[in-house]
Amino acid sequence: MTAPAPGQALRRALGAAFGGAMNLLEAPMRLAQAKLRGGRIGWVFVVPNLSVFGLFTFLPILIDLVYAATGGNQLFPAQRPYVGTANFRALLACRNYLDPNTCTRDLFWHGVYNTAEFVVLQVGFMVGLSLVTALALNRPGRGRGFFRAVFFYPVLLSPVVVALIWKWVLQRYGVLNALLSALGLAPHDWLLNATTAFFWSVFVSIWAHMGFYTLILLAGLQAIPRDVYEAAAMDATPPWRRFRRITLPLLMPSLLVVLVLALIRAVQIFDEVYVLTGGGPGTSTTFLVQFIYQTGFAQQVREYGMAAAASLLLAGVLMALTVLQLRLARPKS
Amino acid sequence: MLRLLDVGKTYGTVSVMRDVSFDVAAGEFIVFVGPSGCGKSTLLRMICGLETVTAGRIEIDGKLANDIPAASRGLALVFQSYALYPHMTVRQNMAFGLENLRTPKPEIERRVAEAARMLRLENLLARRPTQLSGGQRQRVAIGRAIVREPRIFLFDEPLSNLDAELRVEMRAELAQLHRRLATTMIYVTHDQVEAMTMADRIVVLRAGAVEQVGAPLELYNRPANRFVAGFIGSPRMNFLDGHVTASEAGWTTVEIAGVGPIRARGTLRTGTQASLGIRPEHVATVPAGAEGTVNLVRGQVASIEQLGSASFVRLADPALNLQIPGQTDVRFGDEIVVSLPPEHVHLFDDQGAAQPRP
Amino acid sequence: MSGLVGMLTARRGRLARDWTDWASLAYLLLGVLVMFLPVLWLFASSLKSDQALNAFPPTFLPWEPAQVAVPGQPGHLPLMQVTAGPLAGRRLAELRHIGLMAQMLDPARPGRVLPIPVRDLRPVLRLHASWSNFTDLVRRFNFFGYFWNSVLITTLATLITLLINSMAAFALSKYRFAGRDAVFALMLATLMVPPTIVLVPNFLIAARLDLVNSIWGVIWPGVATPTGVFLLRQYMLTIPDDLIEAARMDNASEWRIYWRIVLPLSAPALAVLAIFSVMWRWNDFLWPMVVLNRSSVFTLPLALFSFQGDLQTQWHYLLAMTVLTLLPVTVIFLFLQRSITQGIASAGVK
Numbered sequence A: 001m002t003a004p005a006p007g008q009a010l011r012r013a014l015g016a017a018f019g020g021a022m023n024l025l026e027a028p029m030r031l032a033q034a035k036l037r038g039g040r041i042g043w044v045f046v047v048p049n050l051s052v053f054g055l056f057t058f059l060p061i062l063i064d065l066v067y068a069a070t071g072g073n074q075l076f077p078a079q080r081p082y083v084g085t086a087n088f089r090a091l092l093a094c095r096n097y098l099d100p101n102t103c104t105r106d107l108f109w110h111g112v113y114n115t116a117e118f119v120v121l122q123v124g125f126m127v128g129l130s131l132v133t134a135l136a137l138n139r140p141g142r143g144r145g146f147f148r149a150v151f152f153y154p155v156l157l158s159p160v161v162v163a164l165i166w167k168w169v170l171q172r173y174g175v176l177n178a179l180l181s182a183l184g185l186a187p188h189d190w191l192l193n194a195t196t197a198f199f200w201s202v203f204v205s206i207w208a209h210m211g212f213y214t215l216i217l218l219a220g221l222q223a224i225p226r227d228v229y230e231a232a233a234m235d236a237t238p239p240w241r242r243f244r245r246i247t248l249p250l251l252m253p254s255l256l257v258v259l260v261l262a263l264i265r266a267v268q269i270f271d272e273v274y275v276l277t278g279g280g281p282g283t284s285t286t287f288l289v290q291f292i293y294q295t296g297f298a299q300q301v302r303e304y305g306m307a308a309a310a311s312l313l314l315a316g317v318l319m320a321l322t323v324l325q326l327r328l329a330r331p332k333s
Numbered sequence B: 001m002l003r004l005l006d007v008g009k010t011y012g013t014v015s016v017m018r019d020v021s022f023d024v025a026a027g028e029f030i031v032f033v034g035p036s037g038c039g040k041s042t043l044l045r046m047i048c049g050l051e052t053v054t055a056g057r058i059e060i061d062g063k064l065a066n067d068i069p070a071a072s073r074g075l076a077l078v079f080q081s082y083a084l085y086p087h088m089t090v091r092q093n094m095a096f097g098l099e100n101l102r103t104p105k106p107e108i109e110r111r112v113a114e115a116a117r118m119l120r121l122e123n124l125l126a127r128r129p130t131q132l133s134g135g136q137r138q139r140v141a142i143g144r145a146i147v148r149e150p151r152i153f154l155f156d157e158p159l160s161n162l163d164a165e166l167r168v169e170m171r172a173e174l175a176q177l178h179r180r181l182a183t184t185m186i187y188v189t190h191d192q193v194e195a196m197t198m199a200d201r202i203v204v205l206r207a208g209a210v211e212q213v214g215a216p217l218e219l220y221n222r223p224a225n226r227f228v229a230g231f232i233g234s235p236r237m238n239f240l241d242g243h244v245t246a247s248e249a250g251w252t253t254v255e256i257a258g259v260g261p262i263r264a265r266g267t268l269r270t271g272t273q274a275s276l277g278i279r280p281e282h283v284a285t286v287p288a289g290a291e292g293t294v295n296l297v298r299g300q301v302a303s304i305e306q307l308g309s310a311s312f313v314r315l316a317d318p319a320l321n322l323q324i325p326g327q328t329d330v331r332f333g334d335e336i337v338v339s340l341p342p343e344h345v346h347l348f349d350d351q352g353a354a355q356p357r358p
Numbered sequence C: 001m002s003g004l005v006g007m008l009t010a011r012r013g014r015l016a017r018d019w020t021d022w023a024s025l026a027y028l029l030l031g032v033l034v035m036f037l038p039v040l041w042l043f044a045s046s047l048k049s050d051q052a053l054n055a056f057p058p059t060f061l062p063w064e065p066a067q068v069a070v071p072g073q074p075g076h077l078p079l080m081q082v083t084a085g086p087l088a089g090r091r092l093a094e095l096r097h098i099g100l101m102a103q104m105l106d107p108a109r110p111g112r113v114l115p116i117p118v119r120d121l122r123p124v125l126r127l128h129a130s131w132s133n134f135t136d137l138v139r140r141f142n143f144f145g146y147f148w149n150s151v152l153i154t155t156l157a158t159l160i161t162l163l164i165n166s167m168a169a170f171a172l173s174k175y176r177f178a179g180r181d182a183v184f185a186l187m188l189a190t191l192m193v194p195p196t197i198v199l200v201p202n203f204l205i206a207a208r209l210d211l212v213n214s215i216w217g218v219i220w221p222g223v224a225t226p227t228g229v230f231l232l233r234q235y236m237l238t239i240p241d242d243l244i245e246a247a248r249m250d251n252a253s254e255w256r257i258y259w260r261i262v263l264p265l266s267a268p269a270l271a272v273l274a275i276f277s278v279m280w281r282w283n284d285f286l287w288p289m290v291v292l293n294r295s296s297v298f299t300l301p302l303a304l305f306s307f308q309g310d311l312q313t314q315w316h317y318l319l320a321m322t323v324l325t326l327l328p329v330t331v332i333f334l335f336l337q338r339s340i341t342q343g344i345a346s347a348g349v350k
């Protein structure tokens, strides 16, 4: 019974601090208001946001263009020689586009192919699993909140933590191999084999992100009015048909949003896989963003131009996906 | 107190208000009335400064107010939606404006307490708006205006969200409040009954222009045009269209197709289009055999509504409503004869303007 | 296949239980195992000593060989259980073993050396939680430093994010001014520019502004989020304009309208953005890795990542540090689970 008192005191103190801070701006804002009549005071409210945007989003796009068109390894654009499209040409030069090893920048092409493969597998399985999980969570029953929380929990974890958890499970003398041994199966060096390392990269990133999409789909399911189902029950609709003809169409908007969001995220895969495998073995789990990071920051000779050029190519893909997302989002909002 | 001179409003290229002029005297209760979308809210918001004035002048106490910000005009507005701050208690809602003016705490306390007493809100001061009934919210909204002690109260359809019974009650309370405070009030409504019962003077608006300004009965008895005649009064005035066949010595005869000639006071040019208006309560039934009076109309009863204290009969061909005091034995389908007493017939020209009656 | 069908067609509000309920329950339970066991395993492992970690097959609980002090012998000797022979059932300390024979001492009567075949001995195990993994971490490594950096970055960045995004959202939803729609379109366009593709230029800008190796270098680039502006704007559009005009009539300045009326009424949307911001910031990895390269300014994920390079063989520290990193998030989630999941779900639906 004494607990609320300190809580309330804290809340009041925070409120007072907030009010005090806000009051500091009262005088300058009144002045601005007197100068800017009508809606033009709105500019004052957007300017802080807009300046950060300008400095760290719009300006960088321009600089990206400058970097992509210049060579050398100097950071400051003024000291960089102009090379035109040489960076792009180097990135895109291949004798046989189906075989990354014949490309001038074979790491880039490994990244491209790995990323493409990763996106297809990860997004496909993750959205499918999220849908199944959301459907299961949407049923009545005890402990749904608990289950939902468990599925969502990994979303909150740092990618480094996620990767270390699984690295520990998958290591040569880890618990997975112990279980396999107990079942009489042969243990593996999961992360030292190209195929299994790729599989676990996909698996771990699904494990880490699935809960988020499940939650969105679950909200979509719960927004479907119940009387629609009751009407279907009156018509004696068989279950599979009910799913195909009612649930799926009504869930489609959420499903599309989830699909595009997952695509946008998957194309940028880096964090957890980089910590898990370091991109290896060899180049088997090296993705596009890792190429950008390594080329720009982790090499002895930092090739900012090459990294920027690769960024711009990635930006093209993301832009297409985002336009798709906005298209899909529009009719709803 | 308040003067509007040729006030106009355009949104981009769309003109929604033009040439609005009238004066409001101190202590008056003025009602703006008009159909939906005619610009009542826009006019009110221009007066209180929430909307810019694009033409003309608004003067408050003789000073040009066009460019004075809303907060500095000393007016208080009660919104149709009440616009109570949902995250504040009733007390905080009423005190917020005074706090913004840095009014001393005790003074705020005093004014809030007084307004609360006046509006019987004392027991609700600690509640949030969501915990109040519609009528209580309404009173808080009024209370928020009262504590500011404004020069003019502005109300934008304050009763439209209440049910019929509460509306009648609040109407009386507002009238009482006006008597008590004796402050100028401007009140917007599209309900002509509200306008008739509350107003000292009514401003009738249509499509962004003032149709007529006057005391309620003045508008009722001498509408300036066909629009005001139709808008004020319930049940609505009957209109009959025809053309002028004769006009002399202050009397005009209008030939109505299917009815015959009807005489009314006023002068119009022969041959022009004209219309006649007569209120349902002025249409009189004529007992069989008493024919010979002027302006007789024969019609078939299309419907009857018996309210006990009065009866409403609708004739078809020509369409004519009549209100008969008490009860009637007229039956559906009967053919009856009614008369339109000339002293009650309003004459409108082809533009709808009422012709002066001596 | 038909099982899947039944599960897929599941719906709420049915009364009779049938096998599809059991199928979905089984699926969820399996899910719990996959989602949660690795984390539990991490927690359990973090309490093991370096020695216990190397045992294969591993045990779930931190069992490790027991040791005893024997009078007359320096240090501790491993404790063994005799499984066969005349001394079966006794617990003896192992002095040394030569070939297949071990020389054993009875801790109670250490005078006599007992020779026993090695195959008749089994180490005695005891439960021992190595809290020293954690205390060492705090003592020998700058754990609290990293923790503080992370907290500072997360808090400051979230506060600034909430402030400037809500200001912009307020202007974009409640004012009409020339250029408003252009500003909004521009912000929406930046949805297409995720941080990964401006990595290099942002590093240049951070370098120019002298923000490299400063927490502000981590904070600034991400505080203006188009998602945040969009989310808040959509919410503020639902606040009636009448309220704002009422406040204006009440003599409130525009700034006061913003923080006394609009901000409190946007609390639900602000909470959602706060959750997102905290999540992004606490877990952020790539950009901090680019802009911070002095270990004194490292955030927890960075420290953890650099440790996994340096301490590859010292898993006991690495696991303990991983646990400490995920602990705050876990505790917060335990308390705010419902509001966090609901908040994110509501944002996702929009």
Ligand SMILES: Nc1ncnc2c1ncn2[C@@H]1O[C@H](COP(=O)(O)OP(=O)(O)OP(=O)(O)O)[C@@H](O)[C@H]1O
Residues within 6 Å of the ligand: B011, B014, B016, B034, B035, B036, B037, B038, B039, B040, B041, B042, B043, B190
């Ligand atoms: N921002 C605007 N831009 C363009 N036209 C507007 C704007 N606001 C109002 N109008 C127009 O101005 C006219 C008057 O609107 P106003 O709200 O004043 O009507 P009203 O008489 O109060 O109606 P109601 O009885 O429905 O409240 C309407 O035709 C409306 O469409």
Ligand SMILES: [Mg+2]
Residues within 6 Å of the ligand: B040, B041, B042, B156, B157
């Ligand atoms: Mg209106």
